[in-house]
């Protein structure tokens with residue numbers, strides 16, 4: 001196998017954009033072209049003003065500034081980029097199906113299939129095709145069958161190279177990856193392809209962090225890694241409900257169990273519920289494949305992680321309603337945070353959406369402040385649920401740019417995202433502006449219990465009575 005000098009990535013999203021930027025930075029000898037069918041998104045990636053990049057990730061704009069126009073390019077010329085590349089990453093979205101068989105659970109592979117057909121149509125020489133999108137087990141064999149039946153004599157090697165980066169820390173996760181997983185056929189040409197892709201990562205990662213497996217193990221490992229992480233969050237959240245009924249404190253419990261080196265301390269922060277584009281989707285996928293292989297016990301076991309997460313979001317909303325004297329109708333409730341976690345502008349599956357929806361059902365008047373999420377995104381998230389008309393959503397929920405203006409005459413503040421800036425606010429001034437009693441519902445355990453109570457707040461922290 002020749003050394004790889006030209007790669008292309010289809011899909012300039014949260015995964016494709018940062019991953020390719022880091023490859024371009026770490027491999028100056030490789031020309032990286034990121035293509036997307038969305039012209040607007042590509043224009044944003046090419047914007048002179050780096051604050052207008054479509055994705056916010058700490059450290060990303062510095063890397064784009066360094067590499068863009070040198071060995072990193074963003075374009076909508078998909079066919080040209082495919083034709084010129086030796087190695088093609090597929091990094092398009094794979095949403096949960098909203099129609100037909102597997103609706104609400106299975107991943108919708110139509111974009112992946114379109115990409116494969118496009119690669120088959122355009123390619124004139126041998127290529128390595130890498131699945132970067134999270135996919136159900138066995139997708140590689142589907143891609144292979146599409147590519148191998150083109151009849152134009154081109155050979156394709158299909159690899160699975162799942163992404164483990166977390167949003168908000170994507171650049172660091174890529175630069176210092178715990179591991180890179182590369183799955184491929186156990187044939188001589190499969191081995192060559194795995195080695196060619198490994199060589200890219202080995203330009204900045206030590207050898208023992210680049211793992212090679214067969215394709216199915218690689219595909220399944222991605223789903224299982226996310227399922228295990230989400231399971232930890234649901235496990236600790238289930239205990240947070242118990243803590244609220246007793247005098248136990250969830251932070252003390254997390255800390256106590258996390259000190260056991262067999263358990264470990266990560267992913268034990270109780271919260272209003274996990275969000276993000278991956279956890280729920282990947283578990284639903286796992287549940288779907290387990291069920292379709294006739295393993296209902298396995299499917300039910302993992303489904304419980306999602307059920308617990310839905311319960312946590314519902315519980316948080318219900319606590320706000322009961323605490324505010326069983327009615328929130330016409331009451332102003334301020335949301336601090338809308339993103340699914342701090343340091344990202346991504347809102348996919350954010351707990352805030354579902355908490356807002358439950359409160360809007362009770363006719364609450366919600367005011368949202370998030371440092372990175374624009375108003376259009378917030379309204380789009382609510383409209384997508386189809387619970388009420390877009391006009392109704394805009395009438396009941398307002399989005400503001402000033403966190404202190406938001407709290408004027410508010411009945412309650414709910415903390416939905418753990419943005420650092422919320423900790424530094426002048427909570428005394430916030431208290432003065434709010435109606436009394438002034439309630440704060442902390443879904444992220446961000447603020448200090450004693451301090452909030454001393455200031456006069458009725459302060460509720462998830463996981464504490």
Ligand code: UDX
Pocket residue numbers: 010011012013014015016035036037038041091092093094095111112114115132133134163277278
């Ligand atoms: C997505 C999946 O959600 C994730 O599971 C997977 O691991 C990687 O791909 P993400 O990058 O966050 O993650 O998705 P998104 O930000 O929606 O970006 C996908 C991009 O692909 C979009 O910009 C979309 O326009 C583009 N796309 C989609 C194409 O260029 N061609 C297509 O046919 C379909």
Ligand code: UDX
Pocket residue numbers: 163164165166167168226229233266267268269270271272273274275276277278279340341
């Ligand atoms: C996750 C995986 O971590 C990553 O490896 C994979 O590639 C994509 O999915 P991401 O969704 O970006 O990454 O964020 P992550 O940090 O895992 O958080 C997911 C959700 O769980 C967030 O809503 C977060 O707030 C929540 N969470 C996380 C908790 O509620 N408690 C915790 O202790 C950790």
